Amino acid sequence: DSGVTQTPKHLITATGQRVTLRCSPRSGDLSVYWYQQSLDQGLQFLIQYYNGEERAKGNILERFSAQQFPDLHSELNLSSLELGDSALYFCASSTGTGNTGELFFGEGSRLTVL
Amino acid sequence: QQQVKQSPQSLIVQKGGISIINCAYENTAFDYFPWYQQFPGKGPALLIAIRPDVSEKKEGRFTISFNKSAKQFSLHIMDSQPGDSATYFCAAANEHSNNRKLIWGLGTSLAVNP
Numbered sequence A: 001d002s003g004v005t006q007t008p009k010h011l012i013t014a015t016g017q018r019v020t021l022r023c024s025p026r027s028g029d030l031s032v033y034w035y036q037q038s039l040d041q042g043l044q045f046l047i048q049y050y051n052g053e054e055r056a057k058g059n060i061l062e063r064f065s066a067q068q069f070p071d072l073h074s075e076l077n078l079s080s081l082e083l084g085d086s087a088l089y090f091c092a093s094s095t096g097t098g099n100t101g102e103l104f105f106g107e108g109s110r111l112t113v114l
Numbered sequence B: 001q002q003q004v005k006q007s008p009q010s011l012i013v014q015k016g017g018i019s020i021i022n023c024a025y026e027n028t029a030f031d032y033f034p035w036y037q038q039f040p041g042k043g044p045a046l047l048i049a050i051r052p053d054v055s056e057k058k059e060g061r062f063t064i065s066f067n068k069s070a071k072q073f074s075l076h077i078m079d080s081q082p083g084d085s086a087t088y089f090c091a092a093a094n095e096h097s098n099n100r101k102l103i104w105g106l107g108t109s110l111a112v113n114p
Helices: none
Strands: A005-007 A010-013 A019-024 A031-038 A042-050 A053-057 A064-068 A074-078 A087-094 A109-113 B004-007 B010-014 B019-025 B033-038 B045-050 B056-059 B062-067 B072-077 B086-092 B108-113
Touching (some): A005 A087, A010 A019, A019 A087, A019 A109, A031 A074, B004 B086, B010 B019, B019 B086, B019 B108, B045 B056, B045 B062
Antiparallel strands (some): A019 A074, A031 A042, A064 A074, A087 A109, B004 B019, B033 B045, B033 B086, B062 B072, B086 B108
16 A cells, blocks of 8 residues: 555546546655556656645646645546546655655546546 | 657566566666556556666666666566566656656566466
8 A cells, every 4th residue: 555545446427527536645745746547658747746836747738737735635637528538547646846756656546538 | 759768568477587678768867767566456666766876776586777878777577476467667767857757668568477
């Protein structure tokens, strides 16, 4: 158990809809990262927050947004969903600000867009 | 642009054999090279990491070999076991850059036959 909690584990929705994925980091970790994993693209870094502030941005679509709240949990909002957004979405946390320390991943939220 | 190229995409090894996964990178500023292991239904977990001040790092049956001049690093799994069957990701980052994002390989699916 990594200590990172993600909800929901599975989500099925329709194109055009909006969903919110939630992540609770490990106790004491200030950084939260969101990744998208699909079969053909591997792990794609979306965005990182550190102590409530956006720290780094990756290949995150404009239809996607995220935030980190004062209690350090984070939410990833996906809107105007398309079939291609079907993927596993992972949250990870770490103690520091950079990506070069150990990342602790949750078990992921599997999104299916029909 | 894929800055970390991982091969092979999939690998089948007999129990007791040696599994070898290779990664090549382009950015000479990279100075942190972790390997993550992902079991089905789980998030990736840090397996072992190396920095370029050493050419090899060993932890149990897992060894990273690093060749700075060739810009390559590899994971060797000695005495491979069925429990090692998982997807392995290499990654790279520049610890001394303001943008210390991990750049990930696309993963190698390892199956160890009993």
